[in-house]
Amino acid sequence: MKKVFDAGVPIVMGTDSGAPSGRFQGYFEHVELEYMVKAGMSPMQTLVASTSNVAKFLHQPDLGVIEPGKWADLLVLDANPLDDIKNTRKIDSVSMAGIAYRKTRSQKLWLLSALSERHTFSCTL
Numbered sequence: 340m341k342k343v344f345d346a347g348v349p350i351v352m353g354t355d356s357g358a359p360s361g362r363f364q365g366y367f368e369h370v371e372l373e374y375m376v377k378a379g380m381s382p383m384q385t386l387v388a389s390t391s392n393v394a395k396f397l398h399q400p401d402l403g404v405i406e407p408g409k410w411a412d413l414l415v416l417d418a419n420p421l422d423d424i425k426n427t428r429k430i431d432s433v434s435m436a437g438i439a440y441r442k443t444r445s446q447k448l449w450l451l452s453a454l455s456e457r458h459t460f461s462c463t464l
Contacts, residue, residue: 341379344388350380351396352389369428376424383421412436 344350352371368389375385394402401409413434418426432441 340375344380344384349392349396350375350384350388351392369425372424372427382424385424386420410436 340350352368352375372385372389375388376382380388391403394400394404403411405411405413411434414427414430415432415434416426417429417431420426432439434440
């Protein structure tokens with residue numbers, strides 16, 4: 340993956356969560372982020388590939404942009420994912436469609452699932 344990325348081929352995150360049994364939405368996107376880093380991409384490259392690159396690939400310039408009239412879902416994390424990509428699992432709160440949600444332990448899986456149903460994720464660093 341790193342060689343392909345370094346050659347200039349755009350990389351985007353995709354998922355088959357929900358298709359095969361035993362894969363559920365939300366959790367496996369975090370695993371895919373970890374695999375992208377293990378494959379040689381930096382945490383920043385991995386986050387861009389799974390956020391803004393997805394919107395570009397889908398030709399959706401209004402998605403994943405923090406501006407009036409645009410659409411962006413946000414994760415507020417308790418730790419920096421650039422230090423360790425596994426920190427994407429340390430979710431403090433989520434904003435979806437302009438509504439902020441603070442999680443409790445019991446809500447964590449619901450939030451991950453709800454986010455994964457969006458067309459793209461947005462990440463502000």
